[in-house]
Amino acid sequence: MLPFRLFVAAMLSVVAFHALCQTDSSRAERLQSVAALIQRGDLSGAESQLQSLLQQSPGDPLALNLLGLVRLQQRNTSEAERLFKSALASGHKIAGPHINLAMIYAPDRPLDAIAELHQALAIAPQDKQAASLLRQVARNSAAADIERGEKDKALEVLSNARAVLPHDPELLYDSGFVAFECASYQDAENWLTEALKLRPDYPEARYALARTYLAENLAKPAEEEMRKYLSLKPDDATAEYGLGYILMAEQRLDEAKIAFEKSLTLQPQQTESVYQLAEIASQKGDNLTAQNNYTKVLARDPRHGGALTGLGVLAYRAGKYSEAKADLEKAISAAPDYQKAHYYYALTLSRLGEKTEAQREFAIAKSLQKEHGGEHHLLAAQP
Amino acid sequence: MSLGRGLFVALAALALTIAAGPPNTVTPGKFTDITEHCGIHFLHRASPTPKKYLPETMGSGVALFDYDNDGLLDIYLVNGAHLDDPTPAGTIPKKTEPAYWNRLYHQKKDGTFEDVTERAGVAGTGYGMGVAVGDYDNDGYEDLYVTQYGRNILYHNNGDGTFTDVTATAGVAGSGWSTSATWVDYDNDGKLDLVVARYMVWDFSDIWCGERQEGHRAYCHPDIFKPITFLLFHNEDGKHFREVSKQAGLTIPGKGLGVAIADYDHDGYPDIFVANDSMQEFLFHNKRNGTFEEVGLESEVAVDGDGRTYAGMGVVFSDYNNDGWPDLIIADLGNEKYASYTNSRDGSFQYATYANGLAGITLLHSGWGVQAIDYDNDGWKDLIVAQGHVLDTIDFTTPTLHYKEPPLLVRNTGQGFVDVSKSSGAVFSQQWAGRGLASGDIDNDGKMDVVITTNNGPAYLLKNETSGNNHWLMLKLAGTKSNRDGIGAAIQLKTPAGIQYATVTTGGSYCSANDVRVHFGLGQETQVKQIEIRWPSGIVQKLSDVHADQSLKVTEPAP
Numbered sequence: 019m020l021p022f023r024l025f026v027a028a029m030l031s032v033v034a035f036h037a038l039c040q041t042d043s044s045r046a047e048r049l050q051s052v053a054a055l056i057q058r059g060d061l062s063g064a065e066s067q068l069q070s071l072l073q074q075s076p077g078d079p080l081a082l083n084l085l086g087l088v089r090l091q092q093r094n095t096s097e098a099e100r101l102f103k104s105a106l107a108s109g110h111k112i113a114g115p116h117i118n119l120a121m122i123y124a125p126d127r128p129l130d131a132i133a134e135l136h137q138a139l140a141i142a143p144q145d146k147q148a149a150s151l152l153r154q155v156a157r158n159s160a161a162a163d164i165e166r167g168e169k170d171k172a173l174e175v176l177s178n179a180r181a182v183l184p185h186d187p188e189l190l191y192d193s194g195f196v197a198f199e200c201a202s203y204q205d206a207e208n209w210l211t212e213a214l215k216l217r218p219d220y221p222e223a224r225y226a227l228a229r230t231y232l233a234e235n236l237a238k239p240a241e242e243e244m245r246k247y248l249s250l251k252p253d254d255a256t257a258e259y260g261l262g263y264i265l266m267a268e269q270r271l272d273e274a275k276i277a278f279e280k281s282l283t284l285q286p287q288q289t290e291s292v293y294q295l296a297e298i299a300s301q302k303g304d305n306l307t308a309q310n311n312y313t314k315v316l317a318r319d320p321r322h323g324g325a326l327t328g329l330g331v332l333a334y335r336a337g338k339y340s341e342a343k344a345d346l347e348k349a350i351s352a353a354p355d356y357q358k359a360h361y362y363y364a365l366t367l368s369r370l371g372e373k374t375e376a377q378r379e380f381a382i383a384k385s386l387q388k389e390h391g392g393e394h395h396l397l398a399a400q401p
Numbered sequence: 402m403s404l405g406r407g408l409f410v411a412l413a414a415l416a417l418t419i420a421a422g423p424p425n426t427v428t429p430g431k432f433t434d435i436t437e438h439c440g441i442h443f444l445h446r447a448s449p450t451p452k453k454y455l456p457e458t459m460g461s462g463v464a465l466f467d468y469d470n471d472g473l474l475d476i477y478l479v480n481g482a483h484l485d486d487p488t489p490a491g492t493i494p495k496k497t498e499p500a501y502w503n504r505l506y507h508q509k510k511d512g513t514f515e516d517v518t519e520r521a522g523v524a525g526t527g528y529g530m531g532v533a534v535g536d537y538d539n540d541g542y543e544d545l546y547v548t549q550y551g552r553n554i555l556y557h558n559n560g561d562g563t564f565t566d567v568t569a570t571a572g573v574a575g576s577g578w579s580t581s582a583t584w585v586d587y588d589n590d591g592k593l594d595l596v597v598a599r600y601m602v603w604d605f606s607d608i609w610c611g612e613r614q615e616g617h618r619a620y621c622h623p624d625i626f627k628p629i630t631f632l633l634f635h636n637e638d639g640k641h642f643r644e645v646s647k648q649a650g651l652t653i654p655g656k657g658l659g660v661a662i663a664d665y666d667h668d669g670y671p672d673i674f675v676a677n678d679s680m681q682e683f684l685f686h687n688k689r690n691g692t693f694e695e696v697g698l699e700s701e702v703a704v705d706g707d708g709r710t711y712a713g714m715g716v717v718f719s720d721y722n723n724d725g726w727p728d729l730i731i732a733d734l735g736n737e738k739y740a741s742y743t744n745s746r747d748g749s750f751q752y753a754t755y756a757n758g759l760a761g762i763t764l765l766h767s768g769w770g771v772q773a774i775d776y777d778n779d780g781w782k783d784l785i786v787a788q789g790h791v792l793d794t795i796d797f798t799t800p801t802l803h804y805k806e807p808p809l810l811v812r813n814t815g816q817g818f819v820d821v822s823k824s825s826g827a828v829f830s831q832q833w834a835g836r837g838l839a840s841g842d843i844d845n846d847g848k849m850d851v852v853i854t855t856n857n858g859p860a861y862l863l864k865n866e867t868s869g870n871n872h873w874l875m876l877k878l879a880g881t882k883s884n885r886d887g888i889g890a891a892i893q894l895k896t897p898a899g900i901q902y903a904t905v906t907t908g909g910s911y912c913s914a915n916d917v918r919v920h921f922g923l924g925q926e927t928q929v930k931q932i933e934i935r936w937p938s939g940i941v942q943k944l945s946d947v948h949a950d951q952s953l954k955v956t957e958p959a960p
Contacts, residue, residue, distance in 0.1 A: 235736065235801050269761030301755040335751075361708025368699045380698050383708045384681070 045071075052084050061088050079105040083115045095122055113138035117148055120155065128159035128175050136182045152182055157192050169200045187217040195226050198233065206230045221250040225257060228264070237268045255285030262294060271298050289318045296328055305332055323353020331362050334369075342366045357386040429824035430776045430783075430810050432851070432863040434831075439862055440513045441476065443504050447857035448484035448494075451618065454605055456550055457484070458620050458791050460769065460836025460856035462531040462581070462912030465843070466543045468521075469562055473508040474841045474916060476852055477545060478860050479529035480504065488605040493551035494528040503529050503547065507562075512844055523556050523564050525549065531837075531912030535584025537593045538639040539885040546595060548579035548912070553597065573642050575632050578603050581660045583908025585671050586884045587649075588691050589937045592636035593884045598657025598675055602627040611794060619794045623678045623712075628654035631675060650692040655683055661718035661909035663727035664891055666748050669939060671889045671904075674702070676713030676731050682740075686748075699749065702729055702742050706752030711737040712791075715771040715838070715911035720744075720902040721782045721813060725893060727904060728753075732768025732786055732911070735795075735802035739763040739771075739786070758817040765801050766809060767791065770838025770911040774849040778871035778922030780898055781813035787835030787853045787911070805832035808853060808863075828863055841916025847873035847950060849920055854913075872923040872949035878905055881957040882938040886917050889937040896926040923949050 048071060055064040065088050071081040086101030099122055102115040116138035123131035135152040139145060156179030163172035176193045183189055194210035197203070210227040214220055224247035231240035244261045251257060262277030275298050278291040296311030309332055315325035326349035333342035343366050349359040364379035447457045461479035468475050482494040482501045496502060503525035506514035518524050527549040534543050542558035552574045556564035568574050575597055582597040603626050611619030633649050634642035646652065659676030666672070670687035677683060681703035685693035697703035704710050711733040721728050726744035733739060738760045742750035754760045767790040773782035788806035795802045807829045812821045822829035837854035844850065848865035855861070874894070878887025890905040901921050907914045923929065932944040936957050947953065 235799060237801070269764050271761075303756060357709065358707045361704065364698065364708075365701060376698065380681075380703075383704075384710065387709050 049080050049084065052081075056084065056087055056091065059091075061091055064088050077104075077108050079108040079110045079112055079115070082108075083112070083118065086115070086118060090118070090122070098122065111141050113142040113145055113148060116141070117151065120151060124155045124159070128155055129178055131155045132175070132178045132182065139182060149183060149186075152179055153186060153188055155179075156189060160192055160196060164196065164199065169196060172196045173200060173202075185216060187213040187220055187223070190216070191220065191223045191226065194223065194230070198226060198230050201233075203230055203234045207234065219250060221247055224250065225260070228260065232264055232267065237264055240264045241268065253284055255281045255288050255291075258284060259288055259291050259294075262291065266294065266298075271301070274298065287318070289315055289322070292318075293322065293324055293328075296325065300328055300332065305335070308332060321348075321352035323349050323356045323359060326352055327356060327359040327362065330359065330366070334362055334366050339366050339369045343370065355386055357383050360386060428777050428779070428812060428869075429821045430812075430826070430865065430867040432776075432810070432826045432828050433866050434828050434861055435864045436859065436862045438513075440515065441506055441860065441862055442516075443478045443480075443506075443860040444500075445478075445854055445857055445860065446481045446483075446501050448481055449857060450484055450486040450488070452487055452605075452607055453610070453618050453620050454484060454488060455603060455620055456481070456528055456530075456578070458793065458856060459530065459580070459600075460834070460912070461529050461854055462770070462837035462910075462914070463839045463852045463854050463860060464532040464534050464545065464907075464914035465839040465841035465852060465916045466534040466545075466907070466914060468505070468543055468545075468558055468564075469507065470542065471508075471510075472845070473510070474843045475508050476504075476506040476514065476860075476862070477523065477532055477534075477914075478504045478506070478852075478854060479532050479547060479837070479912070480525065481857075482528040484528075484605075487607055490604045490606040492605050496525060496527065499524075501525075503532075508843070517562065521562060521564050522566070523547075526554060527551050530579060531581045532914050533582040533584055533595065534907045534914035534917065535593045535595075535888060536885045537584065537595070537636055539592070539880075541885060543886075543917070546573065546582055546584070546597075548575075548582050548597060550578045552576065553579050553582070567640075571640065571642050572644070573634050575599075575644075577629055579632070580658050581908070581910075581912050583660050583662060583906065583914075584886070584888055585662045585673065585906075585908070586636075586889050586937050587633070587671055587673070587687060587693075588635070589670060589883075589889070589939070590636075591880070591882055591884055591938065592639055593886070593888060594636045595632075595634040595642065596651075596660055596662075596673055597632040597634070598655075598660045599629045599631060600658060600678070601656045602629050617794060619792055619798075623656050623680075626656075628656050628677075628680065630654045631657055631660075645691075648692070650688075650694060651685065653683065653695050656680055657683075658714045659716035659731070659909070659911050661716045662889065662906050663718040663904045664889070665718070665727045665744060665750075667726070667891075669935070671937075674716055674718050674729060676716040678714065679712045680710055682713050682731065696748075701745075701750050701752065705738070705740050706754065709737075711740060713740070714769045715786070715909075717771050717773045717784070717909050718906075719773040719782060719904070719909070721773055721784075723781065723815075723899055723901055725900055725902045727902070730759075730771060730773065730784065732771040734767045735765050735790055735799070739766070739768055756817070758819065759811070762811060762818060762820045763809070766806060767802065768809065769836045770853065770913055772838055772840040772851065772910050772915060774840045774851070775813075775873075775920065775922035776810065776849060776865055777812070777867050777869055778847065778873045778924070780871075780896075780901060780922050780924040780926075781815050783813045784811040784818065785809065785838065785840070785851055786811075787833070787838040787855075789834040789836070789856070793834075803832070805834050807831055807833065808835055808838075825867075828861070831861075833861070834858060836911060837913040838910050839913040839915050840910075842875060842918070842920060842952075845875075845952060847875065847920075871925065872927055874921045874923060874929060874947065874949055875952035876919045876921075876932070877917070877952060877954045878919070878934070878936075879954060879956045880936065880938070882940065882960060883936040883957055887934075887936065887955075887957065888917070891935040892919055893933045893935075894921050894929055895931040895933075896923060896929055898924050898926055918952065 068085045082105035086098040089098035105115040116134040120131040120134035138148045159175045160172035190209045190213035194206045197206035213223045228243035258281035262274040265274035281291045293315045300308035312325040312328040330345035346363040360383035364376045368376035449457045464477040483497040507517045531548040533546040542560045545556040547554045555568045557567045578600045584593040610621035633646045635645045656678040657675045662671045673685040675683040684697045686696045715732040717730040729742040731740040743753045768786040770787035786809040793804045810822045811818045834856040880887045887905045894901045929947040934942040
């Protein structure tokens, strides 16, 4: 929700604009002086003048609109809403009451707020504040929806906002972001691409598009976008990790290693980069480096399922089955859904002669593939 | 604005690899498509329907064998059959016209081929899948076993250019959906037995898979069908077979597409590997008493190195690292990486796809027929793979994968694999729905050639014209106490450059049968210091100082 002080400032400005444009000069001066009183917090002075104006002209939409603002300041929202609607009922095409109604609706009825702002912009298409408010209402509302896990609702709000402001890069970015969260990767790709056409140096959108391509198994374009992002934000350790991650997906391990190492130079606490370096070393057969890196990871995060599994695998490969068993048991305790841990636990049990238990673990490993469709990893949603 | 942070579900198959081989030491091959020139005009007919019946996309196999003993390899190509739309559940499709016939091409002395299908009597009867070659009656002529959907066929080679369908007498018709098959004398009694992989319990029921919109219907994933047991036919007397799967312990159901044999633990008895589709792979260890034990898990070949199953299709069971022990390579679908396992020499294997560079090479490929051939005769077995995704909708659902793909040629540097496809001829740029693949030296020039089949498309004969002056040796075994083909014999070859090891087999790959002769590249060696052959009978034969660049027939000595 927008801060209340910002509400008033924005409303007064809109009121002033419309006051000057749509009424005679003396009346406009009086309305402006009322607006100034409201801004100063002199609500009784403002009310007195407004009542006088309304006595002379009971249906004056601008006076009704300002009186609605007074009620709003007085926390009488329902009366304020009635007054704004009355202002609109006069038939005059003024944007202010629509914007003010949008303010009332924004916290709980974002779609209604957007509809009001839509009407305001239809009347005053160049009204930057209305557009800005619409953007903020939609984005704040979508963020709140996401926090609540209501992704579809977030998408609906953003979709309505985009219908009013189709070329707004921020709305497009948010739409893409939320679509990604909803696993609607094609939509995400479309919106993020559109956002970047409008604002090529939009780093967050570049990062989000890289993630989207990766989720679509399009490693090459993902890499391209992540590199573009890094050209905008060269010191972003998270993105360097992301680049390494993408390069690993492309099986380009040597380049991935460089990216992970760079991310660690930028941010030595990037535990996941250390973990990935351990994985690379393990696959290369550099067991000592792998072990050192797994150990480093575990020093920072003693329940890191991947690192515990990595140590277990190294022990298994070395024929140290009891050690492997202990490590893998810890790994499974830390990450019960990690298929690789169960698989190596099954192999270890088999080597220890515990055939029945080995088969059970193997069955668990298989079932995890069914449930998850493969290995999932964490990468920050935003740089 | 602060939107929530969420889990990032990345590529399902994130993995690591090591480009083990020196990347700059690339020796390209040269393979040339000589199909038309040689007079081969085969067209596989899959009978695609809007119903997306699964057999329509599984393709078929090819055999390279010398059926008339004239010293030249002939080609047998398996074909589909007509399918109605709809085809009622339970239907066993028939070949309704010659367009669906399997074809036997006889190689003439000038290197061209003639279609002798009709005269030979090997046109097949139903929806064909695979072919296995072996001299099951030890009469000196290679026989053909053709797998089909519904009922398989055993063609006995009469030795006069004709074959006789002896399926009923022999008792090897089987049932269900058979795919790859191979001949193996699993009990070392001197007669070839037959192992047949079956795919799954499947009929022509109309099941919609994929999105319910025009053009989006897809072939169903094997997960929705039940697995089925394999068939093992014991050769009783050279004429009759007995189905012994149960007695032999092959009772565990799978979804077999590929089958290969080798004695992975050097105990003198051939073991069987079955590549299963989207479930764990099977390694049947021969217990030397006529029974097998499935040891895939404890041998570490059941799944990939991360514990994941994959869509096993074609398989190679061959010593690719020249340590004297058979290793495994299994072709699978895109994003799975072809699985390779090096033999740890203790009854287990180690997943090697990352370490040997295959992960990076094969991540986005889908492979079927696969063979380990030393295309440049440098002494290291390389890989050639027929490729193409199983789903003809994959290009628009997963743009990084393709229904049609070029074949893959991967060079073995001795330290890892390097993709040399792009520099090895125009055939490696062709987009094919590759399926079957058989290897053999078609023109007896000491270089291994291949035939690739495509789904609902032509077959391609690829002649190996790789340059270089490396030497070679080809061995054709003739068993006396052992089976006539010497299938299952283990050959160890020693040169100053090192040791090579091979198992005599016509099996492996996908639904296909390879040249029974064993080919060795010798690099710069002009002579082989020693060859040791361990025959299935147990007889060990040693040959010394064998000259290179010849095809040598070796007869099993008397005990």
